[in-house]
Structures are given as structure tokens and as C-alpha cells.
Amino acid sequence: MQRKKSYYITTPIYYPSDNLHIGHAYTTVAADCMARFKRMQGYDVFYLTGTDEHGQKIEKAAREKGMEPIKYVDGIVESIRQLWETMLITHTDFIRTTEARHEQLVQKIFNKVYEQGDIFISQYEGWYCTPCETFFTERQLAEGNCPDCGREVELLKEESYFFNMAKYADRLLEHIETHPEFIQPESRRNEVVNFIKMGLEDLCVSRTTFQWGVPVPFNQKHVVYVWFDALINYLTAIGYMDDEEKFKQYWPADVHLMAKDIIRFHAIIWPIMLMALDLPLPKKVCAHGWIMLEGGKMSKSKGNVVDPVVLVKKYGVDAVRYYLVRELSFGQDGYYSEEMLVNRINSDLANDLGNLISRTIAMIERYFDGVIPAPGVAEALDEDLINAAREAYREATEKLDKLDFASYIVATRKLVSRANKYIDETAPWLLAKEEAKKERLTSVMYNLAESIRIALILLAPSMPTLLSRANRQMEIFDLSQNPSWDEAAEWGRCKAGSKVSRGEPLFPRIDLKSLESGEQQPVESPGKKKVEKSQPAVPELVDIEEFARIDLRVAEVIACEKMKKADKLLVLRLRVGEEERTVVSGIAQYYSPEELLGKKVVLVANLKPVKLRGVLSQGMILAAGGDKVEVLLVDQDVPSGSRVK
Secondary structure, three states: OOOOEEEEEEEEEEEEOOOOOHHHEEEHHHHHHHHHHHOOOOEEEEEEEEEEOOHHHHHHHHHHHOOOOOHHHHHHHHHEEEEEOOOOOOOOOEEEEHHHHHHHHHHHHHHHHOOOOOOEEEEEEEEEEOOOOOEEEEEHHHEEEEOOOEEOEEEEEEEEEOOOOOHHHHHHHHHHHHHHOEEEHHHHHHHHHHHHHHHOOEEEEOOOOOOOEEEEEEEEEEEEEEHHHHHHHHHHHHOOOOHHHHHHOOOOOOOEEEEHHHHHHHHHHHHHHHHOOOOOOOOEEEOOOOOOOOEOOOOOOOOOOOOOHHHHHHHHHHHHHHHHHHHHHOOOOOOOOHHHHHHHHHHHHHHHHHHHHHHHHHHHHHHOOOOOOOOOOOOHHHHHOOOOOOOHHHHHHHHOOOHHHHHHHHHHHHHHHHHOOOHHHHHHHHHHHOOOHHHHHHHHHHHHHHHHHHHHHHHHHOOOOOOHHOOEEEEOOOOOOOHHHHHHHOOOOOOOOOOOOOOOOOOOOHHHOOOOOOOOOOOOOOOOOOOOOOOOOOOOOOHHHHHOOOOEEEEEEEEEEEOOOOOEEEEEEEEEEEEEEEEEEOOOOOOOHHHOOOEEEEEEEEOOEEEEOOOEEEEEEEEEEEEEEEOOOOOOOOOOOOOOO
């Protein structure tokens, strides 16, 4: 029997200094989405996550609580395991760096690299950041502090073992240049290349000032540097130096997925360690942005974290996973607020997807006694819908393969939006009034059920319970076997004769009144500013330098809805090149959301974000007029993200 093609994806192993937050959940959910997608494609998937449990910071925290380090981390690790169960994470292995299998491999690798001359002993003097577990040179510091977290560093001097990084620097640069897909996105690749070209220092790979770590096998007063130890987990889990067949099956890794703050460890130190071991490098190292709050990056030490368990209890695991996958554009930072989460649930899931399913079921019950009819001859509108489904499958596949999770969701939303529009175009309630149009009505109902089938398959990697929950109301899947991804590529697999039965809404709308909203009043629409009659409005002149500071960009409206309890406000979701933004605009009395969807507008892109009625507005769209305000629209041929000059 032919062996399945393998796919190996990893998250970073998380540091158990405290319970994890929504930023960690994003990484793990995104990796899980990818793992589910590849399984649906028929791959033999190995998905690894776990915990990085050694180091001075853990030892210090345990001591402060009067506990042994292992007892201290055990409780936190258990909470992490429970979190991943709550988030429905389907990891193949959960590794702990305190496991015997891992510690033994770390010692074997350290010994091997030492014996071939790439590790040597010397005296080390450098600046050390305990929270980051990282040494820095004087020139790497940022105003005397850690360049990564901004905290104070301390000057340490001790006997240490060093890894000769410079020996492999040119080889690594060549690999990056000849494999442009190796580090993603491009901004992170450029960062890594510049760092290497500055010159790599010998890496300190052992410590003597604490004991909580893997002992150096031939010098027990030293413990292995935590990052050298931790990175090896990617080899431990798949049997390196222990299970040759398993290792050959999964290595090299297809994707190492992580946040951008640890890209250097994974794209510099780790590849060089692999080169020293004469092993192939991972196919792709992908660094996503941070989930930001209004006060900046989420941080356990700052105490400004969001607990994903609380969100799942309030909104359900499918909705929270959907929001995480949807909200962070590839390679970019994203903003979190509970208001944004609720708006996304109400707009995308309740209004669009949920409404499509409930309307379709209601009409099949009303017109065909709850049984999906067989389709008749396809007409032009049907072909448009079929083409939209095929394009959604093609685009969703392409975007997921590129780890562009937000765009994958956008692709599926296009199909859902097209199906909702199809209802309005075909007007089934009018067809049902004429017996002569009964056959046409059968086609419309079947096509809607088929569109839902395809949309549910495409959304399955991000929303793991959605398909089964929807199938209780529309029996269009045989759940004795999981649907394959390619079943979404073929139109017409929905079985006529399948029963439907209305149940509770899959995504009930959430009342925003239950959330705490900001008190800041919205800005007035352009053209509404009042001027004293005796004082003619004379614009203040600006020079060309001042004008050049204004960053005007073409942006495409990919979602739009009215803000609840605010008659004048629309909440727009804009695509600006590879980035997505939310903008609140006071134009609801002049435009319906449908009128702006798909249009291209002019965005003031470098306007300071402001919270309006609890929604963070990231810019302003341009409009003009007096009594009648009109949004300035751009020709559809102009690419999104283009600078307006």
C-alpha cells in the first residue's frame, strides 16, 4: 500500500510561566486550521505543540513560591493542555522539554556538535535578559535595555560553552537567497538577512548560574542554554536518533509557525544547528504578527491579556476560532476588542452564514415539505453561482497553502455573500406562486443547499463543530466519514431527497448592550462642519511637506454593516493591499451597506486610530458634499493599497 504524503507543522513550545492568552491561542488555532485542512486533503499530518520548561526564569518563579520547578510547571502545563482541549486543537503530540526522551536527545546532540568542534568552552561576558532568556551584545541593546521586551538587562560573566555560528552564516544566507519561500513574510525575511549580514556572534549555549535545565553530558556544572534545548523539540517528537523510519517520514518540517518576536531563533539559530547536524532545513518558517490591545502588545507581565477560555464560554468555540483566523492579516499585527469580536459574529456568522442556512431551510420546508428537491436545467444565474463556488474552492485552497488565513476566510465569505444575493435575484417566494415555475424553484432550492454544502466544507478547518451542527438541520453529509476537501471542488454532490429541519440559530445575534462601550462621540461626516455666516470658510494653507505626511490609499470595501444603536454610523472592513482595517464612518444616512460592498474608496491610512462607540476605527474614508454626502470612489482597475498622489 502506498504511503500517504506527509505534512509536519509545529507551533513554538510555550513557556509555562503563567496561563496562556489569546495571542498563544491564535498561533495554535492557525496551525490547527492548517493541520485539519491537510488531513482533509488526504495528508498524513503530524501536528506538534508543547511547553518549554527549563531556564532561569522558571527556577526563579518556583523558588519565590517555595516549590520545586517541576511541581511549579506541572499545574500550568495541565491548564495549557485543557486550553487546547477547549479550543479543539488536534495536535498529534504534546511535548514537554522536561520529558526524558527530550533531555536525552538534547545531550546526544550537544555532545555530537561538541565532538565535531562546533562547540567550545570560553569565558562569557554579556548582557542578559532573564524574561527573554537571551544574551545581547552592547550594540544590540536598545537604549541600554533588552531590544525585544524593553526590560532591564544585567551584565553577566561566567564560564560557558559557545556554538560557532559564524561558521555557517554564509551557507544560511545562500539558502535564504535560493529559497525565497523559506522565511515568510518578506518583511521578516529581510529582517533576518540584515541581522546575519551584521555579523553573527558565537552563541552562548550553556549556563552555570542556575541548575534548572538539561546538564551538559560531559560537564555537569553546566546546563544547556534554554533556546538550544527548546528548539530540539522539533526533532525529539518525530524520533530523531531513535526511530529512523518515523523521522524520515516527517522531516523536514513543512511549517514552523510562530509570532514574529521569536523569528530570529527559528530562522537563524535553528537552521544553523541543523546545518551542524547535517540535516535538511525546514521548508518554511512563518512568523505572524501580534494581536494588539489599545495599550499595545498583549503581555503576561503587563497583565493586559485576554483569556480565550472565557471567550469560548461566552461565544462558543467555532465563533472564537473563526474570529482569530479571520482577524489577523498575513504577516500583520491585528487589534482585538470584544466589540470587534461581537461585530464579526453578528455580521459574518449570524447575518450572512446563519441567515443563509436558516432562510434556505425555511423555504425548503415551506415549498418542498422539508426535502431537498432535484435540480432542473441550469440558467445563467445558476452558472454564476456555480462559478462562484468553484472560485471559492480554488482561492481558499491557494490562500491556505500560503498560510494566508484571513484571505482564506474572505474567499469563503464571497461564496456565502453570492448565495445570499442569489436568493434576492431568484426571488423563490415569487416562483412559488406560479405552478409553471415550480421546476425553476426546485433548481433554486437545490443550488442553495449545494452552496451551503460547499461553504461548510471550506469552513471546516477553522470551525470544527459547524459542519456537524449544521448537518442536524440539513442532512447533507454522511458523518460516518469526514468529508474530503476536494468534495468542495465538485458541484452537485448534495443528494436530492435529503431532509431539512429548522432548529435553533447556529449563531444567535449578540446584543451589544451587554458589552461596555466607549463614550467617545463619532466625528461628523465630511461636509457637515458648521461655519459662522459672518466668517467665510477660508482653508488654511499648507506646504507640500505637510501635505506629503498624509498617506492616502485605495481601499476595497470587503464588508460593511450598520452600527447598532447608531443611526449615522457604518462599520466598514477595508482591504488595503495585504492589510485589512476597520473604519467607522458617519455616512449611514446616505449609503446602505450593500451600496458600498465591493467598491474602492480613498482611505486616510495614517490617521491615529480612535474608538467610536466601542469600535476601533483605523483611518477615515474621504467623502464630499453638503446636504448630500458622496463617498469618493476609485476606478475598480486601480489595485487596492495604491498610493493616491
